[in-house]
Amino acid sequence: MTQNENQIESGASARGMYWVNLSLLAVLGAVILGFALYMTNTHKLHADLTSGGIYSLSGSTKKLLQQVDEKGQGYELVSLFNSDAEKNTQVRDLLGEYSRVSKRITGKDLSEANRDEILGKIFDRYAGEIKPYENAVSEFEKLSKSLDNFSEIEGANLGALAQKEKNSAQTRKECAELQGFFNSSLKEELARQQRAIRKISDSKPAEWWKATASLKTFLDEALPDITSLADKGKYKETFSAPLIAYLDSAADRYKAMSDSLKTYKEHLDKLPPLKVQDVIDSIGSNTIIVLGPTAAKVIGSSDIYKVQRSPNPRETGPTASFEGEQAVSSAILGLVRPDKVKVVFISAGSGPLSSGAYSMITDRLKDLNFEVMDWSPPGGNPGERAPADPNPPAEGKGVVWIVFPPEQSNPQMAAMGMPAPSPTGVIEAVKKHIADGGQVLIFAEQTSTNPFASEGPAGFPYEEITRGFGVDVKANFMVLKSYDSQEGSEALPLFELSRFPEHPITKPIQSLPTRFVAVGRSQMGFVGAPTVVGVDPKKPADVDAQVIVDTGNDRSIWGESTVSAEPKFDPKEDLASPVPLAVAASKKVTVSGKQEELRIVVIGSKTLGRNELIQPQLQMRSGALYQVVPYPGNAELFVNSVLWLSGYENMIAVSAKSNAALRIRDIQPAVLTTLRWGVLWGGAPAAALIAGAVVYAIRRR
Amino acid sequence: MTIAKREVTSLFFSPIAYIVMFLFLLYMGLVFAGLVFVPGQLTELRRLVDFSRFGLFFIVPLMTMSLFSDEYRSGRIEMLRTSPITEFDLLLGKFIGAMFFFLILLGLTLIHLTLLMIFGHPDYGQTFSCYLGLALMGMMFVSVGLFYSSCTQNQIVAALGSLLTLGFFTFSGGLSELIPGSTKIFEWIHSAMIYLSVGTHLEDFSKGVLDTSHLSYFLGFSAIFLFMTYLVLESRKWR
Amino acid sequence: MSHAADIVVDRLSKAYGAFLAVDRISFEVPKGTIVGFLGPNGAGKTTTIRMLTCYLPPTGGTASVAGYDVFRQSLDVRKKIGYLPESTPLYTEMRVQEYLDFKGKLHGMDRSTRQKRIAEVAARCWITDRLQSVIGTLSKGYRQRVGIADAMLHNPPVLVLDEPTVGLDPSQIREARRLISELAGDHTVLLSTHILQEVEMVCKRVIIIANGKIVAQGTPDELKNRLGSGLIVEVRGPADQVRSAINAIPGITGVDVLQNGPVCRVGVRGKNSAELREQIAALVSLRGWGLREMRTEGASLEEFFVRITDPGSAAA
Numbered sequence A: 001m002t003q004n005e006n007q008i009e010s011g012a013s014a015r016g017m018y019w020v021n022l023s024l025l026a027v028l029g030a031v032i033l034g035f036a037l038y039m040t041n042t043h044k045l046h047a048d049l050t051s052g053g054i055y056s057l058s059g060s061t062k063k064l065l066q067q068v069d070e071k072g073q074g075y076e077l078v079s080l081f082n083s084d085a086e087k088n089t090q091v092r093d094l095l096g097e098y099s100r101v102s103k104r105i106t107g108k109d110l111s112e113a114n115r116d117e118i119l120g121k122i123f124d125r126y127a128g129e130i131k132p133y134e135n136a137v138s139e140f141e142k143l144s145k146s147l148d149n150f151s152e153i154e155g156a157n158l159g160a161l162a163q164k165e166k167n168s169a170q171t172r173k174e175c176a177e178l179q180g181f182f183n184s185s186l187k188e189e190l191a192r193q194q195r196a197i198r199k200i201s202d203s204k205p206a207e208w209w210k211a212t213a214s215l216k217t218f219l220d221e222a223l224p225d226i227t228s229l230a231d232k233g234k235y236k237e238t239f240s241a242p243l244i245a246y247l248d249s250a251a252d253r254y255k256a257m258s259d260s261l262k263t264y265k266e267h268l269d270k271l272p273p274l275k276v277q278d279v280i281d282s283i284g285s286n287t288i289i290v291l292g293p294t295a296a297k298v299i300g301s302s303d304i305y306k307v308q309r310s311p312n313p314r315e316t317g318p319t320a321s322f323e324g325e326q327a328v329s330s331a332i333l334g335l336v337r338p339d340k341v342k343v344v345f346i347s348a349g350s351g352p353l354s355s356g357a358y359s360m361i362t363d364r365l366k367d368l369n370f371e372v373m374d375w376s377p378p379g380g381n382p383g384e385r386a387p388a389d390p391n392p393p394a395e396g397k398g399v400v401w402i403v404f405p406p407e408q409s410n411p412q413m414a415a416m417g418m419p420a421p422s423p424t425g426v427i428e429a430v431k432k433h434i435a436d437g438g439q440v441l442i443f444a445e446q447t448s449t450n451p452f453a454s455e456g457p458a459g460f461p462y463e464e465i466t467r468g469f470g471v472d473v474k475a476n477f478m479v480l481k482s483y484d485s486q487e488g489s490e491a492l493p494l495f496e497l498s499r500f501p502e503h504p505i506t507k508p509i510q511s512l513p514t515r516f517v518a519v520g521r522s523q524m525g526f527v528g529a530p531t532v533v534g535v536d537p538k539k540p541a542d543v544d545a546q547v548i549v550d551t552g553n554d555r556s557i558w559g560e561s562t563v564s565a566e567p568k569f570d571p572k573e574d575l576a577s578p579v580p581l582a583v584a585a586s587k588k589v590t591v592s593g594k595q596e597e598l599r600i601v602v603i604g605s606k607t608l609g610r611n612e613l614i615q616p617q618l619q620m621r622s623g624a625l626y627q628v629v630p631y632p633g634n635a636e637l638f639v640n641s642v643l644w645l646s647g648y649e650n651m652i653a654v655s656a657k658s659n660a661a662l663r664i665r666d667i668q669p670a671v672l673t674t675l676r677w678g679v680l681w682g683g684a685p686a687a688a689l690i691a692g693a694v695v696y697a698i699r700r701r
Numbered sequence B: 001m002t003i004a005k006r007e008v009t010s011l012f013f014s015p016i017a018y019i020v021m022f023l024f025l026l027y028m029g030l031v032f033a034g035l036v037f038v039p040g041q042l043t044e045l046r047r048l049v050d051f052s053r054f055g056l057f058f059i060v061p062l063m064t065m066s067l068f069s070d071e072y073r074s075g076r077i078e079m080l081r082t083s084p085i086t087e088f089d090l091l092l093g094k095f096i097g098a099m100f101f102f103l104i105l106l107g108l109t110l111i112h113l114t115l116l117m118i119f120g121h122p123d124y125g126q127t128f129s130c131y132l133g134l135a136l137m138g139m140m141f142v143s144v145g146l147f148y149s150s151c152t153q154n155q156i157v158a159a160l161g162s163l164l165t166l167g168f169f170t171f172s173g174g175l176s177e178l179i180p181g182s183t184k185i186f187e188w189i190h191s192a193m194i195y196l197s198v199g200t201h202l203e204d205f206s207k208g209v210l211d212t213s214h215l216s217y218f219l220g221f222s223a224i225f226l227f228m229t230y231l232v233l234e235s236r237k238w239r
Numbered sequence C: 001m002s003h004a005a006d007i008v009v010d011r012l013s014k015a016y017g018a019f020l021a022v023d024r025i026s027f028e029v030p031k032g033t034i035v036g037f038l039g040p041n042g043a044g045k046t047t048t049i050r051m052l053t054c055y056l057p058p059t060g061g062t063a064s065v066a067g068y069d070v071f072r073q074s075l076d077v078r079k080k081i082g083y084l085p086e087s088t089p090l091y092t093e094m095r096v097q098e099y100l101d102f103k104g105k106l107h108g109m110d111r112s113t114r115q116k117r118i119a120e121v122a123a124r125c126w127i128t129d130r131l132q133s134v135i136g137t138l139s140k141g142y143r144q145r146v147g148i149a150d151a152m153l154h155n156p157p158v159l160v161l162d163e164p165t166v167g168l169d170p171s172q173i174r175e176a177r178r179l180i181s182e183l184a185g186d187h188t189v190l191l192s193t194h195i196l197q198e199v200e201m202v203c204k205r206v207i208i209i210a211n212g213k214i215v216a217q218g219t220p221d222e223l224k225n226r227l228g229s230g231l232i233v234e235v236r237g238p239a240d241q242v243r244s245a246i247n248a249i250p251g252i253t254g255v256d257v258l259q260n261g262p263v264c265r266v267g268v269r270g271k272n273s274a275e276l277r278e279q280i281a282a283l284v285s286l287r288g289w290g291l292r293e294m295r296t297e298g299a300s301l302e303e304f305f306v307r308i309t310d311p312g313s314a315a316a
Helices: A002-042 A059-071 A085-101 A112-125 A125-164 A169-202 A207-231 A232-238 A243-247 A251-270 A273-283 A324-336 A359-367 A411-415 A424-435 A463-467 A632-645 A669-680 A683-699 B001-014 B015-036 B048-062 B068-073 B076-081 B085-107 B112-117 B122-150 B155-178 B185-197 B198-207 B213-238 C045-052 C074-080 C098-104 C111-123 C140-152 C170-181 C196-202 C220-227 C239-248 C275-287 C301-309 C311-315
Strands: A046-048 A075-079 A105-109 A288-291 A296-299 A305-307 A319-322 A342-345 A370-374 A398-402 A438-443 A471-480 A495-497 A514-517 A531-535 A543-550 A557-560 A581-593 A594-603 A617-621 A623-629 B209-211 C003-015 C018-030 C033-036 C060-065 C081-084 C158-160 C186-191 C205-210 C214-220 C231-235 C252-259 C263-270 C291-295
Touching: A002 A669, A002 B213, A059 A085, A059 A324, A059 B112, A075 A324, A085 A105, A085 A324, A105 C311, A112 A125, A112 A273, A112 A288, A112 A514, A112 A683, A125 A169, A125 A207, A125 A243, A125 A273, A169 A243, A169 C196, A207 A232, A207 A251, A232 A243, A232 A424, A251 A581, A273 A296, A288 A324, A296 A324, A324 A359, A342 A424, A342 A463, A359 A370, A359 A463, A359 A471, A359 A632, A359 B001, A359 B198, A398 A424, A398 A632, A398 C158, A424 A438, A424 A463, A438 A463, A438 A632, A438 B213, A463 A471, A463 A594, A471 A594, A531 A543, A581 A632, A594 A632, A623 C033, A632 B048, A669 A683, A669 B015, A669 B112, A683 B015, B001 B015, B001 B085, B001 C098, B015 B085, B015 B112, B048 B085, B048 B155, B048 C018, B068 B085, B068 B155, B076 B085, B085 B112, B085 B122, B085 B213, B122 B155, B122 B198, B122 B209, B122 B213, B155 B185, B155 B198, B198 B209, B198 B213, B209 B213, C003 C186, C018 C045, C018 C060, C018 C186, C018 C205, C018 C214, C033 C170, C033 C196, C045 C060, C045 C158, C060 C074, C074 C081, C081 C140, C098 C111, C098 C140, C111 C140, C140 C158, C140 C170, C170 C186, C186 C196, C186 C214, C231 C239, C231 C275, C239 C252, C239 C263, C239 C275, C275 C291
Parallel strands: A075 A105, A342 A370, A342 A398, A398 A438, A438 A594, C033 C186, C033 C205, C081 C158, C158 C186
Antiparallel strands: A046 B209, A075 A288, A288 A296, A305 A319, A471 A531, A471 A557, A495 A514, A531 A581, A543 A581, A581 A594, A617 A623, C003 C018, C003 C060, C205 C214, C231 C263, C231 C291, C252 C263
């Protein structure tokens, strides 16, 4: 009986058990799901399915972002793209990839309406730099009070003088004028300054430098007036006696006032220039702002979309390539790197190169957070523009020197018996630099000692440096067969390469057109003498040297040993393609007890990075003018070499992605209309309805 | 499987399936013609996929509303539940049936893909990822619809319930912009809403990127709703 | 528990909250018999059947079908049971053939078995000519037959039919009953109905349920005997006097006035015998009332049913 009672109860207990099981199951399921969702959100794996790998950041960017993650500082990427839907999306997608790969990076899509928010963030990062400006402005508050008092008192005193009947009319007029200066123009101007300051300090974020700038102009105007009143020598000549007597009596006050104003102005003048100003000035629509932990960078639209010459200019116009990744990655790199690597342009006997013929390369290097300097060592052309400095601005470990061959001697100077530029000083300095662990990029060109006597090469001055790295700079010039010097005096013998031997430096520039100047004559004589630079077969065993540029299979170029007006390929003496043109070499050495790698790059064409070869050109493209970079490879090869030398080769290899995405081709309007009505919003839905009706009719039979 | 097969064949004999197809094709056709199929545009389905959710959130409920509700209303649930199949079989069958129909709907967009292929060259990897994303989103939507259908015998109520829920998932990204204030709680709600939004997770698929976090979002929410449906089915007999 | 029983119900209960729909009922249905499950609407018939078919879990007690426990071996039970639910829910958009095929698949039958069985059950239920019709277009009678065919499709040892003849016209009802009768032997049938004639005609045993409790069970004859039989007497005379006079005769257990007026009709209950009839006839003629009619009436289950399920009548 008891067993039966149990059985009767079993239904109820089964019901209870059922609910218990159910709730346990529900809790378990929720926990498992929550965990799975959390795990997949923190440990994302992703795969880019697009055939072009559009949404894959390059390996070097990933390495860079790894560094960012390791450092643990947050970065914010803000896109201000808002004009072209397609570009907006592309930029947004790119920034999204950055935040996907790195936990420390957030991407944002903002418009200029959020300017204040962005400015606030930028100001936070430059607070230390802005603070002195703020202080200076608040100092002025005090100064302005005393100035106000001063002008009040002086105005009153001078007013009284102007009222005195016994003073001559001339004196009274002078006094009244001065009173006017103190009581109205100075006071008013002061009040206006104070209003302006208040307005600036009230605005958030406050742009203090605008206040200091305005104060500067104010002081520029007011200070001479007050100083002249404190200067006895000056006012004696202009004013009549009673006024002079008054000013004499008040001389201390005037002196004190003008001194304190002067000190303040000096203080203003001494304020260091603001970097934040550059940042803010470059903010605009269609820019990307990279907010680092302590600094910010703004990337302009033209750095993101670079218009390049298309490979077949006749068939297609220039194409814009999307170089957002390069731009953003280099901006991040600039912010990540703790200290700037110094790059020194060295050329005996020429003006500062970084601001001259190489200013565009310099800008690129600065973007990559290099500090660019110039050194003009002694031994250049006498009477040159830049005075020679016996000591290099930076040398040794962590510094990249870019060494140019000495200028060819100036014919006129030579005619006057001046000595030719001598490379000896440079050679000694470079040796010391390398011995200290420094890196060198050498542009090796044979130089001719006397252009009148002989146009032939006169040996390579840095031979002893390059030899040690297994680099063989040959006495052969690059000659371009098809070059016709008669065509026009301006035309340069140019040849173009777009395939390079595999090396970290050249990896990203494969297929980028790169231009070199071959030997040729112009009215000036040799415009350049690109030299064959190869690997020495008898190179030291501890050296790793590799050719990074050669002429490939182009039979129209060869390395000529004897230069004449009509060069001819001579199989016995000349070098046939592929002719090496640049070598990157490295050597393991022990510098002050530590194993180090010394690197050197030797490029046989000094014109490689000149502005003339890399600057964009204007081109017409479907009725609009575009800036086109005709030979993007030149700058890349130069910059990549510097990056490799400075040990930042992981920043190389961010190669441009073609923006020539596949588009829907032109469709005749009639066809389009037919398709729309016949298929898209007419035919297909109607077909569904008809099919339904037919099936329904059949089934209901 | 039997249930699924019956479900699909039955759907093809019911007018609602054709109404769903009509609405789907009409919506997709309008989006495609307006946003994608424009000369000079990129040949990618991306925007079609991104916008599809605004159509599917009201089309899928129409498709799923009757799945269980109608069985309850007609009493056929008694027949099904006394057949030698488990609740799980029943749920799986209904789910597979509805998914199959959804995939047929997706199949209809091959019309649009074909047009793209005639007049351009779509990226196949990206296209695959687009369809994968759509299928996963459909899976989640169908699961939600199934859940509401299992809750009530009134089809209209089921449709409304799933419409509201899917509407939330569809628009929460946009709605999150409306959240005022900047306190911690609001920020938290804001980011939660962005996470919940289907758009957040669909976008990478439409771009051509597979990401496990999005995969798990769709699979996870499908699982949640299917599991809840299972609980509802199981518990119905105990009430 | 009997080994010969296909359905064994032991103190089965179902509570909906506080309301006890089925209150500890116990019964057995032997193999191969047709048992009528009788009761007024709301008596708990359908709930009991739903527990037996595993649609609802019991809140108390146990039940087993074909040796399987409905709670623990629900899937086995479902395989062994053919069930026709009360409202015969069908997929109206499907054809009969398709529907039966679908059900066959649910029961895990292979294709050839399905074809064979569909042909068989269709023939048995006279729906062969309608196999290609869409169910929605069929009349109620045909749908009912499809339902029965569906229940029989997998040849289950146990059939549970809930109100199988509802909505059928008289000739269809006759046919349906014949069909059900034929099932005996091969199948154990639990036939739920509220129509008594059906039970009398078809069932070997009857279980009567009211208010969630079994109030009587047995063969129809046993139940009839428990009721006894009666006489209908039509007399020209005052009803009250007629009633009391007849009631006074020994052996009479009760008299009901069935019709009042100058000519009254009374129902007489008691041990039915010729002797009794003679006594009544004598009494009537003695009083000078005119005996118009006197006939014997067999005890109907209907009467029994009304009496035991209606508390007011039972008390009288």
